[in-house]
Amino acid sequence: MGLFGGYRADRLIAEVRESGDPTSAKAKTALTRLQGLGQAAILPIVDALATSDKRETIAFVEALTPLINNRSFPLFAKVLAEQHPRAIASVAWALASSRNYSPNLLLDLLQNPAVAKPAVLDVIAAQKNRFNLRDLLNAAYQQDPNEKAALFRIAGELVDASSVDELISRVEGKDTIARTRLPAPPRCCPPCARTPT
Secondary structure, eight states: OHHHHHHHHHHHHHHHHHTSOTTSHHHHHHHHHHHHTGGGGHHHHHHHHTTOOHHHHHHHHHHHGGGOSTTTHHHHHHHHHHSOHHHHHHHHHHHHHOOSSOTHHHHHHTTOTTSOHHHHHHHHHHTGGGSOHHHHHHHHHTSOHHHHHHHHHHHHTTOOGGGHHHHHHHHTSSOHHHHHHSOOOOOOSSSOTTOOO
16 A cells, blocks of 8 residues: 555545544545554544644544554654654554553554654553553563553552562662662452561
């Protein structure tokens, strides 16, 4: 679909803008057809987001969100590394709203030095319930101090009684920054079963 798909996407985006109201029947039809183009619509929508007004932004993010999956994720990762700040914020919003991709792709994305890490951390925070504590903690150890602190904070929101063994095993680790930032284990019902003998 390549070049032709991009041309069609540009035409449909123009129709949405020309309608004057992205919630109108004409704009909704164009947005539905835009989604039907699949991956060919992603980058044209991202380009449009850089100059969209508030109502158009909402409409384009809603069109973009269903297009996110494991196969299209690299296109979104590219945007987070290269694009206009408004486009980055809009793509992060779409990623935070979607459940159609593996959340561990976000942790992998933190390894890319070019990516907008605050945006990725915002998405991880929005998707926190899709992660397990061990994956978040392992990813945190590989980050710079600011990202490490943010991931430990997110991990702290996932801590429950089943996390005690995981946290205790990490308290004795070599990373002193990590030890000071580890979330506190939850309080057990007294007397605590973890009380040393």
